[in-house]
Amino acid sequence: MDMPHEMLSAPSAVLMEKMVMGGSAILRDDDSLLRTVFFSVLRHHHPNLARKVDVIYALAQAWVSSGEDSDFDMLEKYLSGLKPEESILVASAFSHMLNLHNLTEDVSSSEREHAIRLGEVEAPTRTTNRSLINLTTNKGVSPEALYKQLCEQQVDLVLTAHPTQALRGSLLKKYASIREELASLHTKRLTKYEKIECLEAIKAYVQGAWRTDEIRRQKPTPQDEMRGGMAYMNSVIFNMIPIFHRRIDTALANLGQPRIPLDHSLFKFGSWMGGDRDGNPNVTSTVTRDVCVLARLEAANAYFNVIESLMFDLSIWRASPELKEFAEAIANKDSRDAARIREERKMRNYSDFWVPATVTEPFRVVLAEMRDRLYTTREVLRQCLVHPKMNVGAVLLERGAYSHISELWEPMKLMYDSLIQTGDTALANAKVLDVLRQMSTFELSMMRLDVRQESTRHTEVVDCITTYLGLGSYAEWDEATRVEFLLKELQSKRPLFPPGMDMSPDVKEVVDTMRVLAELPSDSLGAYVISMARTASDVLAVVLLQRECGVKDILRVAPLFETLDDLTNAPATMTTLLSNDWYRSHIKGMQECMIGYSDSGKDAGRLSAAWSLFEAQEKIVAIAKEYNVKMVLFHGRGGTVGRGGGPTHLAIRSQPAGTIQGCLRVTVQGEIIEQQFGEPEVCFSTFDRYTSAVLEAVMDPPPSPKETWISTMHQMSNISCEQYRAIVFKHKDFVPYFNKATPVSELGGLNIGSRPAKRKAGGGVETLRAIPWIFAWTQTRMHLPVWLGLGEALQDAIDKGQLPVLKEMYEEWPFFQGTIDLVEMVLAKADPSISMLYEKMLVPSELSYMGELIRSKLMIAKKAVLTVSGKSCLLQEGTGSESKKMAQAADLEVKIALRAPYVAPLNILQCICLRTLREFEEKGEAAGGGYNPTDPEILDLLSRDPNKNPTTVQPIVAAMYDALLITIKGVAAGMQNTG
Incomplete structure (x- = not known):
């Protein structure tokens, strides 16, 4: 295979030099290699098409290099001449x-992350080890204080099913294998033959990906989404947790500090997959039960494997008296039924150790019993999946299965202590320590499930109860009356829920969910999140309903404040709750509040939302402190900048001082799960960044904003919000323009999530979920939700002579600097010429002025951002103290340039497909154009969608629709890590 690749034989010095240069050389080399491999596959299957793709890529490169309209027109003309089936394959x-x-x-x-840890490349202060050194050396923090903080610190990462991962799992796995092989070319010393075999493996995976249907033909179920998230737990996260903790222990040892306590984990994991029912009718009480059982089953499988592995390792005869006594008790019990146990273990197909171990091998005696109980646990959980009426918590106890992590932890800790006592410290601190770390982190649930429901659904349930009992309509009561009623019932010992009450389907589903929560093991469950929470009664109602439905360990209730009004009113809501003696006693000094980035951004624009979130956090934490309550903030961030996304370290360090008190919850959504946990080295870096950032946020908090900064932000926030809403919600032609100029109406066909794109049918932007709102603007390369309103707000401040204040804020305030830098990154990826193409092809002439208006506002935003940052162009390189930061910007510029020739053809094809499909919809059968292919291969290509009947759907429609969906996925990949 003739594929030259300079990096195959490059010495490490060359690699390191390229790392120091920002990695752009490696990027170019690898990009060229994989493109060459792909073209070899394409030529093999479609030689004529490969020539056309080669021409298209060359035309796209020419336009990217020149920026000339004539070059763009040539590219558009060539793509417009493709046949429908060619459009699918080219896309x-x-x-x-x-x-x-x-x-x-x-x-x-x-590679760069690994080189940083090897000390071969200078690192930014975003690793935990660098943070420890910086805090002790430059900030005067004592090692003892850092150790104490790490022993209390915890980050809870909550994986959600929010549909922004456009790629199918089948493709993700193949791409992961390609990534692994490509990494081997750089990191391993391969022989000539091994290099050839590595390249052949890459080609095989590329070919497999090319022959895989890119389009999800069915919507995933919530259970499918949960299995997708769990795959990252099993393949990467479960194994990386002990490795990361081991590294932290080593860093602490360098400071003369002991290891992190064995029962403390720096990370916990949660999930919304199968628990988030807000606007998703597919998430039912049955689904919630299923995903909890599935998660416990995965945890039992994982522990079964590590315990069985330990049985081979711990062939130790010497043990502490405590362990010997424990093992003897187990052995005596087993000896009475040794024959049955032997046969049973054979039938279970264990790897080895069927015969009961003797007390001369005490570790194996204990581990064998643990393995047996884990096997039983798995069998019970499988039965629970088959029989939905089983009470999961009760049946686990009845069958002798594991129902709480302490049952696994205690014998494992006993073995660890025994090894330490007998001087076998190296053995103790090897695999046994790792398993203890895994147990501390994942417990028996792997990741705890949060339940999320909209506030009005709980109001409906309580209203149903009060109406049935003749107490009046709860829904019609004012807030004070509701709170008084709920608190009275919460302090009453009599049951409120009347037997035999008639319930509507919606009310019954809420009640059924509560009753399922009562039957699940409490350690499978996390928080109960109330979306659209507005009042204290929203929280109290959920506490009451849990109690009434038999939930013994009541889930902590986290109100989610999302819209601008909700964020503004949040402090008053929390004051009402925390000032109540009964409620403070109930929460035992700990309250969780969730703040929503996605809907607040859609409601008010990114700048106004960011400031409202900043202020709400400060006020909520201050109120909690007043009542001696620890506030844990749950950040509902999306993957894109428009939904609160951004680099992890930057996002955390930009939070208000004192709001991250060592505990942080944050959502990890869609494609971000793959980007942060898809590969071990990256997973390690993700843990490192979260730990480092939270440690610094507590031990070296950012400066509190000056009064001039606060007043300036208030002023800009108001103007930004007004400007944003004037366009998005008040301009009569905005929604018609948006529907025509973007593929928002067609996004549902991607089948990338189990929930609908809208909360309710009809309506405008307000009914649209935040994800399709962002996704649609990403496709047209305008990224409007990120910057709309910001330019006018900045320019107004500049016109008022406040530029010196803005520059001071940019230089000294992480929150403002982070906001501006993220917007700059997104502006660098915006391309007005692409949006003009959508407009030219798709928008009626009477609406085209809206595009001109929007692009003029884009230019205002660009100019204002550059003025504040002091640059002459976006992503401009700098010198001096800014050189590192600007080197990163230059690296981003290279990435944008390398992606551009791939993305532009997809945008053009998307416009062509949208125009064709919309014309067909308007004109009916006549738009088919007589396209009736007879080639079996083409017909096979056009009939992959089982949901489209080939006798009723014309081939051109199938072709254009498939091509459209592929372009949407492709552009999403091209805009990865952007708004």
């Missing part, structure tokens, strides 16, 4: 090449 080709390019970025980042 697929460029989509695959973009995803392959993204792998090269992953490998480059991973």
